Structure formats: structure tokens, C-alpha cells
Amino acid sequence: MKIIHSMGSVRQTVLGWRRAERRVGLVPTMGALHEGHASLIRRARRENDEVVVSIFVNPVQFGPGEDFSRYPRPFVRDAALCRREGVSVLFAPKPSALYSTDHQTWVTVEKLAGPLCGPFRPGHFRGVATVVLKLFNMVQPDRAYFGKKDFQQLRVIEQMVNDLNVPVKIVPCPTVRDPSGLALSSRNAYLSPDERAAAPRLRRALRTAGQVLKSRRNVREAQRAARNELRQVPGARIQYLEILDPKTLSVPKKTGPFLLAAAVYVGRTRLIDNLLVRGAL
Amino acid sequence: MKIIHSMGSVRQTVLGWRRAERRVGLVPTMGALHEGHASLIRRARRENDEVVVSIFVNPVQFGPGEDFSRYPRPFVRDAALCRREGVSVLFAPKPSALYSTDHQTWVTVEKLAGPLCGPFRPGHFRGVATVVLKLFNMVQPDRAYFGKKDFQQLRVIEQMVNDLNVPVKIVPCPTVRDPSGLALSSRNAYLSPDERAAAPRLRRALRTAGQVLKSRRNVREAQRAARNELRQVPGARIQYLEILDPKTLSVPKKTGPFLLAAAVYVGRTRLIDNLLVRGAL
Numbered sequence: 010m011k012i013i014h015s016m017g018s019v020r021q022t023v024l025g026w027r028r029a030e031r032r033v034g035l036v037p038t039m040g041a042l043h044e045g046h047a048s049l050i051r052r053a054r055r056e057n058d059e060v061v062v063s064i065f066v067n068p069v070q071f072g073p074g075e076d077f078s079r080y081p082r083p084f085v086r087d088a089a090l091c092r093r094e095g096v097s098v099l100f101a102p103k104p105s106a107l108y109s110t111d112h113q114t115w116v117t118v119e120k121l122a123g124p125l126c127g128p129f130r131p132g133h134f135r136g137v138a139t140v141v142l143k144l145f146n147m148v149q150p151d152r153a154y155f156g157k158k159d160f161q162q163l164r165v166i167e168q169m170v171n172d173l174n175v176p177v178k179i180v181p182c183p184t185v186r187d188p189s190g191l192a193l194s195s196r197n198a199y200l201s202p203d204e205r206a207a208a209p210r211l212r213r214a215l216r217t218a219g220q221v222l223k224s225r226r227n228v229r230e231a232q233r234a235a236r237n238e239l240r241q242v243p244g245a246r247i248q249y250l251e252i253l254d255p256k257t258l259s260v261p262k263k264t265g266p267f268l269l270a271a272a273v274y275v276g277r278t279r280l281i282d283n284l285l286v287r288g289a290l
Numbered sequence: 291m292k293i294i295h296s297m298g299s300v301r302q303t304v305l306g307w308r309r310a311e312r313r314v315g316l317v318p319t320m321g322a323l324h325e326g327h328a329s330l331i332r333r334a335r336r337e338n339d340e341v342v343v344s345i346f347v348n349p350v351q352f353g354p355g356e357d358f359s360r361y362p363r364p365f366v367r368d369a370a371l372c373r374r375e376g377v378s379v380l381f382a383p384k385p386s387a388l389y390s391t392d393h394q395t396w397v398t399v400e401k402l403a404g405p406l407c408g409p410f411r412p413g414h415f416r417g418v419a420t421v422v423l424k425l426f427n428m429v430q431p432d433r434a435y436f437g438k439k440d441f442q443q444l445r446v447i448e449q450m451v452n453d454l455n456v457p458v459k460i461v462p463c464p465t466v467r468d469p470s471g472l473a474l475s476s477r478n479a480y481l482s483p484d485e486r487a488a489a490p491r492l493r494r495a496l497r498t499a500g501q502v503l504k505s506r507r508n509v510r511e512a513q514r515a516a517r518n519e520l521r522q523v524p525g526a527r528i529q530y531l532e533i534l535d536p537k538t539l540s541v542p543k544k545t546g547p548f549l550l551a552a553a554v555y556v557g558r559t560r561l562i563d564n565l566l567v568r569g570a571l
Binding site for chain 2: 112116
């Protein structure tokens with residue numbers, strides 16, 4: 010496995026692969042890799058000849074009060090995981106190489122960035138769309154892999170790729186969970202033992218909502234049931250809990266499909282999760 | 291010369307060239323081709339193995355009161371010019387293929403879109419940056435050719451390519467003028483004979499400003515001289531006449547270089563032109 014820090018060098022490497030007609034998969038990450046990332050890498054390996062993992066904690070997708078500076082950066086451990094998983098290139102650009110002092114170009118996906126995390130993380134999806142497009146342009150992969158855990162992010166990227174005719178196939182991958190049902194996230198590392206014990210109840214509340222939705226066919230009742238369940242979790246605070254159309258992220262059709270998505274603070278740590286309920290209830 | 295309307299087909303053609311290691315130049319246009327476009331095509335032919343000319347009157351870069359519907363579309367004549375100039379592919383996508391009904395992704399170049407045409411054409415450079423990036427993604431050229439007549443557009447595109455790491459080399463090309471000094475533009479076709487006679491005075495006023503700038507080394511005096519000259523042109527109305535730093539499009543350094551740029555209505559027709567004055571006067 011090669012560790013590459015410069016754009017010129019990653020381009021050169023990919024150009025060599027391309028000349029040999031080798032297919033290239035990209036797994037863009039912010040590091041602090043866990044089994045969720047490992048599953049993306051394995052899928053990318055199955056579907057491509059070469060796999061690039063990028064690690065970049067993207068400053069422009071963090072808000073002023075957010076956890077940019079304390080975001081975990083265990084580079085040596087991340088590199089070991091990538092090596093173990095058969096990654097060809099670990100691409101770790103420096104922030105100064107990605108954003109010049111006069112950087113002023115932004116990619117915005119307007120409607121899809123509006124709901125859910127949108128109001129609580131202004132500028133977040135603009136930062137995500139911009140850095141993902143930059144990484145696509147630097148690496149020029151055939152396919153790129155994203156987890157469904159960050160569902161709104163996935164939809165924003167799919168829409169961007171479609172609207173801008175970006176020649177990259179986006180591959181959505183299932184959320185990986187620990188045995189308690191908690192969705193794996195680099196931010197789970199922030200949780201105290203008590204918070205860690207409470208965290209799986211986010212997933213359970215979403216499943217309750219899913220069951221109510223199926224049995225009662227009523228979005229408001231389903232939402233209420235999940236909110237009630239979450240209110241009983243000590244130290245938890247709901248930021249949002251919404252039931253939306255998974256394609257448009259707006260009001261769902263009566264017959265579905267439905268995206269049940271929530272952001273919950275457990276202590277100081279913000280967790281998100283979601284559940285898809287198929288259509289035609 | 292092949293005439294292609296679909297993205298899939300243009301991608302297939304370019305992919306074949308790429309496999310044969312042939313270099314590809316793109317000349318993005320809105321059609322109504324004139325000798326200025328022909329000069330871009332010739333430059334592209336000299337520097338590449340294959341040349342694609344795109345013709346697309348991009349609705350999203352026109353404002354509500356602007357000339358989108360009456361913009362000239364002489365496709366047969368344009369195709370003949372391209373054939374004569376040895377173009378490999380004329381790519382003419384349909385608006386419905388470029389913008390889906392739920393298109394919502396925009397590329398904005400913030401600072402550079404602010405001055406000059408910015409306040410008078412809100413959304414214009416967002417529309418330009420977005421469509422140019424789409425064309426780059428569809429055609430994936432090695433190089434793309436733009437005239438310096440639309441200087442702010444050129445700077446916006448250069449900045450976008452740099453900020454988003456777009457793997458395309460931007461080649462700026464000199465403005466082509468008719469013997470009177472009038473910069474060639476598809477919009478010159480709108481001019482009545484009297485307006486056509488008055489139009490070259492835009493260029494002359496910019497040159498006067500350039501001379502005053504060199505002799506007096508004073509931006510305000512230079513500006514005033516050009517404005518005074520333009521005020522004497524019957525039927526002309528100055529929209530802006532600015533002297534800026536050509537890189538940042540903000541206040542120029544005392545030693546230059548200087549961009550002298552103007553937009554003037556001659557009758558109902560809006561003409562732009564500019565002049566570069568090198569630094570260290």
C-alpha cells in the first residue's frame with residue numbers, strides 16, 4: 010500500500026492504472042476508521058481492481074461550535090486497517106493543499122440540503138459536496154462508496170453527481186451496527202460508558218416508529234411514538250426526528266417509501282441514524 | 291465531423307480517443323459562431339488531436355429580462371463553420387438533457403462573480419460555472435478554450451477549475467476584433483447600422499483610459515477620461531467602466547497590472563469589452 014499526500018502523485022498513480030484498464034474505487038473518509046469503513050473498502054475491492062481510501066478531516070464541513078479540532082485522527086491505526094483490507098493507495102492530503110487562501114468556489118445542492126441536518130449544520134452539506142467533488146476530480150475513480158448511515162449526505166452526493174454529470178458511479182452501502190444495534194460512527198468514541206449504554210435506544214426508537222407506521226399507517230403517530238421513547242432515555246436530547254420521502258427528503262407519499270431519520274444528542278455527542286421503510290404499506 | 295446530441299454518445303467517442311492516447315480540446319460556445327470562435331477552434335486544433343465544439347444556449351445564465359429567447363441560433367451555419375475548421379465533434383445537447391426538472395446543484399465562485407457584470411446579471415456566473423463544469427464532466431477534455439473578451443467569465447472559470455481541482459487546462463485566447471476595433475460578439479448582430487457605427491467607440495474609450503493611466507498613473511483620471519468619451523457617443527449608456535486588478539477583480543495595486551473593463555448599452559444591445567495594461571507603469 011502506498012501512502013500519498015499530494016494530488017499530483019495520486020493522479021499519476023491512477024493514470025497508470027487507467028492506462029492498464031484497471032477499474033478504480035474510491036472510499037472517501039475522515040479517518041478514525043471502523044468496521045463500517047472496512048465494509049465499504051471490502052465492497053470497493055470486490056467491484057474494482059484498485060482501491061483508494063482518502064482520509065481528510067474537511068474543515069469546511071464543520072460549523073464554528075462543532076468538533077473539528079477534537080475529531081479523532083488515529084492515522085497510524087487507520088493506515089494499518091487500510092493495509093489489512095488490501096487498499097492500494099491511502100490518500101491523505103494536507104488541508105493547505107486542498108484549500109488555497111483564496112478558495113471561493115462552492116458546490117451547493119439546494120433542496121436536499123434543506124431539511125434534517127440542514128438547519129442545524131448551516132454550510133455542512135456545501136462543505137461536503139465541495140470536498141467530495143474535489144476528491145473525485147483529484148482521484149477520478151470509476152466508483153465511490155458511501156454509507157447509508159449518513160443518508161442525507163448520500164442523497165446530496167447522488168444529486169450532485171447527477172446534476173453535474175460527474176463521471177463517477179455512487180455506490181450506497183448498508184449501515185454497519187454493533188451487536189446492540191448502535192450504528193458505527195467515529196463519534197461513538199466520544200461516549201462515556203453510561204452514554205454508550207443509552208445510545209442504542211436511538212435505533213430502537215426508530216424501529217418502534219417503523220412498526221407504528223406499518224400497523225397504523227400514520228406518520229404523526231409513528232413520529233410521536235419514537236419521540237416518546239427517546240424522551241425516556243436519560244441524557245438524551247432530540248434534535249430532530251422526521252419521516253420523509255427518501256428521494257426528495259420532503260413530505261412522503263401516503264404509500265411511502267419512508268425515511269425515518271433522527272439526530273439525537275447523547276450527552277455532548279450528536280448521533281444520527283435512520284431507517285428505511287419500503288413503500289405500499 | 292460528427293454531430294452529437296447525447297451525453298452518452300459524446301462520452302463514448304472521447305473514451306475511444308482516450309484509449310488511443312489522443313488529446314482532446316473543447317471549445318464551449320453558445321453558437322452564433324464568428325471569427326472569434328474560429329480562432330479558438332484553430333488554437334484547439336493546433337494543440338490537440340481532436341476538437342469538440344459544444345453549442346448550448348444555456349438558459350440558467352440569462353436573467354429574466356435578458357435575451358435568451360432571441361439569442362441567435364443559426365445551427366446550420368455554425369455546423370458548416372465547424373466542419374470547415376476541422377472540428378471532430380459538434381456536441382449540441384438539448385436543454386432538457388442538461389437540466390432535469392429537479393436540478394438543484396449550483397457552482398458558485400464567490401468573490402470573482404461580485405464586481406463588473408456581477409451586480410447587473412445576478413445568477414449569471416453561477417449559471418456559467420455550473421454549465422461549464424457540466425460540459426467538462428460530459429466531454430472530459432484535456433484543454434478548454436475561452437476568449438479574453440469575456441474576461442470575468444474567464445477568471446471565474448479559471449478559479450473554479452483551480453478550487454475544484456478540475457483536471458482540465460484552461461487556455462485563454464486573445465479577443466478577435468473587426469477592422470474598426472469592435473470586439474467580435476454574437477450580440478453584434480443585434481446592432482442597427484447607426485449603432486454598429488457607434489460601437490467601436492467602446493474600444494477607443496478603453497484605449498484612451500489606458501493611455502491616461504500610463505501617462506498620469508492615476509486610476510480615477512483614466513476612468514473619468516473614458517467615461518467622458520463614452521458620454522459623447524449617441525445612443526450609448528455606460529453600465530460600468532472599472533479599472534481593477536485582473537487577477538482578483540478588486541482594487542488594483544498601484545503598480546498594476548490593470549484590467550480596464552466596461553459594459554455599455556448601445557441602443558438595446560449590451561456590449562462588453564476590456565483592455566489589459568501591464569504592471570509597473
